Amino acid sequence: MSTRIWKGALLASFSVALGVAGGYWFAQQRMSAMPGAATEQSPRTQDERKALYWYDPMYPQQKFDKPGKSPFMDMQLVPQYVDASTNSAAVSIDPSLTQNLGLRLATVSRGVLASSLDVVGVLAFNERDVAVVQARTAGFVERVYAHAPGDVLKANAALADILVPEWAAAQEEFLALKRNGDADLLAAARQRLRLTGMPAALITQVERSGKVQPNLTLTSPIGGVLQELEVREGMTVAAGETLARVNGLSSVWLAVSVPESEAGTIVVGQTVEARLPAFPGTVLNGTVSAILPETNPDSRTIRVRVELPNPDGRLRPGLTAQVRLSRSTGQSVLWVPSEAVVRTGRRALVMLAEDAGRYRPVEVQLGQESEGKTVVLKGLEEGQQVVSSGQFLLDSEASLKGIVARTLEIPPPPSTAAAFHETDGQVIEIDSKEVTLAHGPFKTLGMPGMTMTFPLADPALMQGLKAGDKVRVSVSQTDDGLRVERLEKSGGQP
Structure with missing residues (x-):
C-alpha cells in the first residue's frame, strides 16, 4: 500500500513539473511571436x-x-x-486639437487693395494767399484806423491815412493844364501823377472834382488776418516801406507728417479726409497739393501739404485734425491678414496649412500693408490657407524640430553689403560644393574654434586649394546657416 502511494506521488510530481515546463515553453514561443515584446528582439533601436x-x-x-x-x-x-x-518639413497636429490650441486659418485672397494711412495734421495759413501793403511814396502818417495784428479784416478795409506833400504840387500843375485845354500837356501831367505813385482811382477823383487831394488811404487788398501793422500816427514813411501784411483765409493748408516708411505711397493729387475735434461729425475733403523735399531728422517723417477750402472762415490755423490718406492702385494683388505674418527680423514667414493637420513655415516677400491686410508679392498662391492665430506656437515648435523655411530667391539691393565673419583655419577636405575646415574662433559670432563643414558660395573658391592648406576664411550668416564667401591661402604659404 505504501509503495503504491509513493509511486502515485512520484507520478503526480512528474506531471506537475512537465506542465510547468510545457507552459513556460509555450509562453516563450508566444512572446517571441509578439512584435517588439523584448528589447533584444526589436529590429532597430x-x-x-x-x-x-x-x-x-x-x-x-x-x-x-x-x-x-x-x-x-x-x-x-x-x-x-x-x-x-520624412516629416521634418512640417509640424503635425491632431486635427481634433486644433480648436483647443486656438488655431485659426485664413485664405490667401486676391483683389484690389485700397491703401489708407491715418496720421495727424495741423492747420496753417496758406502762404500763397498773402498781401503786402507798402508806401508808394514818402509821406507822413496822419491817421491809423483801429486795427491790431490778429484782427480779421474784410477786403478794402481802411488801415491808415498818409499825407504826401509831393502830390499836392503835381496835382496843382495837372489842374492848371486841364484849364488851359492842351491835350498833350494834360496827358504828360497825368503820366507824371502815375509816376509819383498816385493810384489811378485817386487821379480820376482829382480830375473830376478839380480839387487837390494829397492824402492817401491805405486799404487791405484782400480779406483775411492782419499779421503785421507797422504804422503809427505822426511817423514818417519812406517809399517802398512795408506797412502791413494780410494773410487770406479763403483756403488753409493742412500740414501732415507722414512716416518715411510710407513716403513711397503718397502722391500729389491723392484723396484726403480730415476730421477736426473742433467740429465733431464733420468730414473735410481735400487733395495732396505738395510733398515737401525735406525729412525731419528727429521724427523721421516727411511733410505733406493739403489745401482745404475755407469759404466760411471757421478753419483757423493751429487746429489739429485726424487725417486719412487714401489711395487705390487699381491692380489686383494677393493679400493675407497682417496678423498671419511672423517677422523674424531678417525675413517674413507664414505658417502654411496643409492636409492632415500639417503646417510648415514659408518665407514670403511682402508689399504694402493697409487696414489689417498685407500684400504678398512672392511665396504664396491664391486659395492657400495660412494660420492667422496661434502661428507663433507652431513657429516655435518648428524651430525646436529644426524645420527651416526655404529661402526666397530675392536679390538684395545693390547698396546692401553682407556682413562677413573672418578667422584662420586649415583645409581638411574640399570639393566644389563644400569645405571641411579646422578653424579658429569666429569672434564676431561668439563661436569657438572647431572642425566643421561649410557650403561654398561659389565653386570657384576651391581652385588652387587642397587638403592641408592654411587659409583665411570669410563666412556670412544665411537663413540656412554659415556659408563660405571667401577662401584664400594664408600669407607666406606657397
Whole structure:
C-alpha cells in the first residue's frame, strides 16, 4: 500500500513539473511571436537609426556633421534621424486639437487693395494767399484806423491815412493844364501823377472834382488776418516801406507728417479726409497739393501739404485734425491678414496649412500693408490657407524640430553689403560644393574654434586649394546657416 502511494506521488510530481515546463515553453514561443515584446528582439533601436546631422534646438539653422557640445548654448547637440526627416518639413497636429490650441486659418485672397494711412495734421495759413501793403511814396502818417495784428479784416478795409506833400504840387500843375485845354500837356501831367505813385482811382477823383487831394488811404487788398501793422500816427514813411501784411483765409493748408516708411505711397493729387475735434461729425475733403523735399531728422517723417477750402472762415490755423490718406492702385494683388505674418527680423514667414493637420513655415516677400491686410508679392498662391492665430506656437515648435523655411530667391539691393565673419583655419577636405575646415574662433559670432563643414558660395573658391592648406576664411550668416564667401591661402604659404 505504501509503495503504491509513493509511486502515485512520484507520478503526480512528474506531471506537475512537465506542465510547468510545457507552459513556460509555450509562453516563450508566444512572446517571441509578439512584435517588439523584448528589447533584444526589436529590429532597430533609436541609437541604431542613421543620423543625418546634429543641431542646436535653440539655433536649428546651423547643422553639424558630428555630435558634441553646442557652440552657442551650454547643451549637447541633438541628432536628426533619417526616418524622422520624412516629416521634418512640417509640424503635425491632431486635427481634433486644433480648436483647443486656438488655431485659426485664413485664405490667401486676391483683389484690389485700397491703401489708407491715418496720421495727424495741423492747420496753417496758406502762404500763397498773402498781401503786402507798402508806401508808394514818402509821406507822413496822419491817421491809423483801429486795427491790431490778429484782427480779421474784410477786403478794402481802411488801415491808415498818409499825407504826401509831393502830390499836392503835381496835382496843382495837372489842374492848371486841364484849364488851359492842351491835350498833350494834360496827358504828360497825368503820366507824371502815375509816376509819383498816385493810384489811378485817386487821379480820376482829382480830375473830376478839380480839387487837390494829397492824402492817401491805405486799404487791405484782400480779406483775411492782419499779421503785421507797422504804422503809427505822426511817423514818417519812406517809399517802398512795408506797412502791413494780410494773410487770406479763403483756403488753409493742412500740414501732415507722414512716416518715411510710407513716403513711397503718397502722391500729389491723392484723396484726403480730415476730421477736426473742433467740429465733431464733420468730414473735410481735400487733395495732396505738395510733398515737401525735406525729412525731419528727429521724427523721421516727411511733410505733406493739403489745401482745404475755407469759404466760411471757421478753419483757423493751429487746429489739429485726424487725417486719412487714401489711395487705390487699381491692380489686383494677393493679400493675407497682417496678423498671419511672423517677422523674424531678417525675413517674413507664414505658417502654411496643409492636409492632415500639417503646417510648415514659408518665407514670403511682402508689399504694402493697409487696414489689417498685407500684400504678398512672392511665396504664396491664391486659395492657400495660412494660420492667422496661434502661428507663433507652431513657429516655435518648428524651430525646436529644426524645420527651416526655404529661402526666397530675392536679390538684395545693390547698396546692401553682407556682413562677413573672418578667422584662420586649415583645409581638411574640399570639393566644389563644400569645405571641411579646422578653424579658429569666429569672434564676431561668439563661436569657438572647431572642425566643421561649410557650403561654398561659389565653386570657384576651391581652385588652387587642397587638403592641408592654411587659409583665411570669410563666412556670412544665411537663413540656412554659415556659408563660405571667401577662401584664400594664408600669407607666406606657397
